[in-house]
Amino acid sequence: MADQLIFWVAAIVAIIAAIRVVVLKNAVLSVLHLIVTLIALAVLFLQLSAEFIAALQIIVYAGAIMVLFLFIVMLLNLRKDEFGRDQLPWLRLLGTLAGAAFLAELISLIGGGRVMAANVPDGFGSVRSIGIALFGEYMFPFELTSLLLVAAVLAAVVVARRKSSNEIDAAPPAGNEGEA
Amino acid sequence: MNALPVPLGNYIILSGILFSLGVIGVLTARNAIVILMSIELMLNAANLLLVVFARVHGDLGGQVMVFFVLTVAAAEAAVGLAILVAVFRRKGSVDVDRLNMLKG
Numbered sequence: 001m002a003d004q005l006i007f008w009v010a011a012i013v014a015i016i017a018a019i020r021v022v023v024l025k026n027a028v029l030s031v032l033h034l035i036v037t038l039i040a041l042a043v044l045f046l047q048l049s050a051e052f053i054a055a056l057q058i059i060v061y062a063g064a065i066m067v068l069f070l071f072i073v074m075l076l077n078l079r080k081d082e083f084g085r086d087q088l089p090w091l092r093l094l095g096t097l098a099g100a101a102f103l104a105e106l107i108s109l110i111g112g113g114r115v116m117a118a119n120v121p122d123g124f125g126s127v128r129s130i131g132i133a134l135f136g137e138y139m140f141p142f143e144l145t146s147l148l149l150v151a152a153v154l155a156a157v158v159v160a161r162r163k164s165s166n167e168i169d170a171a172p173p174a175g176n177e178g179e180a
Numbered sequence: 181m182n183a184l185p186v187p188l189g190n191y192i193i194l195s196g197i198l199f200s201l202g203v204i205g206v207l208t209a210r211n212a213i214v215i216l217m218s219i220e221l222m223l224n225a226a227n228l229l230l231v232v233f234a235r236v237h238g239d240l241g242g243q244v245m246v247f248f249v250l251t252v253a254a255a256e257a258a259v260g261l262a263i264l265v266a267v268f269r270r271k272g273s274v275d276v277d278r279l280n281m282l283k284g
Contacts, residue, residue: 003185011194018198018221022205027213034217037198041224047185048235053246057227060250065220065257072261073213076268088277095207103200110192118238125234125243133240134247145251152255156262162269 006047014040027073031066038062050125184235191232199225212267212274216260223253 017036024030038061045054123129134142184191198221205218227246234242268274 007186007190011190014194015197015201018201021217021221022201022209022214027211030214030217034220037221038224041228044191044228045231048231050231050234050243050246053227053231053243056247056250060254061220061224065254068257068261069213069217072264075265076213076274078211078274092208096204098207099200099204102203103196106196106200107193110189110196118236120235120238124238124240129240130243130247133244137241138244141248145248148251148255152258156258159259160262160265 003047006043010040010043013037014044027078028070031069031073034069035062035066038066048125049120052125052127052130184232188232188236191228195225195229195232198222198228210275210277212264212276212279213261215276216257216264219256219260220253223249 014037017033017040020033021030021037024033038057042054042057042062045051045057202218202220202222202225205221206215209215209218227249230242230246230249234240234246264274267279271278
């Protein structure tokens with residue numbers, strides 16, 4: 001009974017916060033509501049014996065990725081009147097209708113029937129068991145993620161750099177050569 | 181403990197609702213940052229299903245996949261936001277309706 005209550009509270013909080021992410025005009029509030037959604041999902045993960053994933057969700061997602069979003073929102077410092085009159089109001093309606101149709105299609109695909117969960121051993125989803133899976137069966141994909149992260153960091157630095165590469169080639173800053 | 185707290189269908193519908201809200205956000209938002217956040221919402225809907233089915237099948241592979249999705253989301257957010265910063269420097273706006281540089 002308590003389990004069901006926790007599910008419903010977390011699910012309703014997640015859905016309401018997700019709706020507000022989409023409809024709010026203020027990007028800072030959108031980020032904060034997305035954090036609420038992520039934490040509600042972390043509660044659901046805890047219920048499904050995924051303790052490590054729930055911790056990751058809060059530390060990495062709500063902690064790191066959302067702070068990056070918040071940082072960019074405040075860096076860009078958009079004014080309230082940034083987005084003027086809607087030029088394509090019918091497109092908003094069409095987008096909402098398309099999303100609703102998509103949801104109806106998804107729900108129509110779900111079959112009935114009660115599914116029992118498998119018996120899971122103690123420590124399923126713990127740091128230890130995830131670590132053994134990550135460094136055993138999933139060793140190669142795990143190493144590939146480090147390559148992905150390096151590529152992402154390099155791409156972010158190159159794309160967001162202030163000077164274009166031509167300017168840097170044309171006029172290298174004095175002193176850099178000597179240090180190298 | 182071999183039963184889910186609620187029937188499996190509830191999780192699937194919750195995930196579907198969150199995913200659809202992400203779709204609506206991508207289709208309707210004008211602020212490019214909100215579009216990126218809607219993509220995060222869709223990734224999280226997928227994460228929820230991965231965790232649920234990891235539990236249903238008693239297979240840790242689903243939770244490991246969530247770890248990989250988290251990594252991809254971090255990379256996507258970093259690159260996406262860097263692109264937004266570059267676009268903002270050039271156009272002075274992140275309104276996707278104004279990003280029509282390819283228009284003849």
